[in-house]
Amino acid sequence: MTARAVPSRVKPRLIGFKAIFTHQSFRTLVQLAFALFIVYITAVHISAGEASTNLTASPEAFCPFGGLETFYRYIVSGGTYVPHTHLSNLVVAAAVLITALLLRSAFCGWICPLGYIQDLIHNFSAWLQKHFIPYRKSIRTISQRGQPTWSFLDKYLRFIKYGVLIWSVTGAAIYGVMVFKDYDPWSALINFAEWTFTPGLVVLGLTLVGSMFVERPWCRYACPLGAASGLLGKLSPVYLKREADACTSCKICTNVCPMGLNIHTATTITSVDCVSCLECVGECPRESALEVKVGLPFMAK
């Protein structure tokens, strides 16, 4: 008779400063700081106006995906860009890709303001469910009825982002313009002051409303930057490790994962969809059951 592995002990309860300043609260602060930076840049650019003699940066100049779209043109033309992009787009894109190469899709989970907005809306939805019973009942009914279909769709909808990535990058390379711009919810958001209707505005609306029901719908299904970052992140030496012996399979990790990954059944979490938010690590009640590790890429982990 073999002895059954005993789960590790429960994590000690944090008190005082340690209870407040966790990696999760630090992540929220980082996300907030980057979101406020973009709000500031947008406000300064709008208030100065396009014709101003004071040089102000457009928020578009900080979009990393613009860097991916203009990269081909920049190389083949010897230094020119597709309209609406600048050298800063290439630099920020390089920062995102280097971060992915070293630390997986951490940009998505820790920095991206659109990801943060989706997090905020989903948290608001969770708050509403907690305090308003009719809303909670409606969400539960929708979830229960739609669960089988949604589980099936969720698996396949995740491939859309690779199509968007290929279309937008090759489109910009062939036509010399950002073919994705009019459909981009981020572009629609930062250009809201122009009051022009684009399909991107519809995509933004769907993303914001969808965030009430599904966590990070844009990131899961359609974000081309997340697709590029996730694919490059496969080369990263960083990964999440679930120790089966220490785990009680309580499913808390899976339930808190904003990308809907099945963490409680995995051994190593190296999914391209993981945004490295580490919510699962923070919420895991057991010592050493779920940890961030560094190893050699492609080696047995």
Added chain:
Amino acid sequence: MKINPMVYGVVVVVVFLGVIFGFQVAGVWSTSGKVDTSGKSIQPSAADVNTIKGWMTLEQVSTVFGVPAPEILSEFNLPADTPPSTALKDLESDTFDITKLRTWLQNRSNP
């Protein structure tokens, strides 16, 4: 090797901002089409259509490339009453964008 999640978060911020600051220190940074990396003002040049930027006005392009503004408007099916002071980026539509204008001006000067 195990990493503390807080340390991981700090490393994410340091790497991301570090790459950007590194490029900035090396002089590889520009957030506007109005200036180059050295801060020198960019002006349209008749010799190079790639100097045309979205912030430039219809009037500027018309003057530098010697093409009457009504001809540009007509070529791209833009309203004839468009003020010459309009920035090119504000004229973007299904029929007009900076790349199309550059190509047209290039072909016009080298038939």
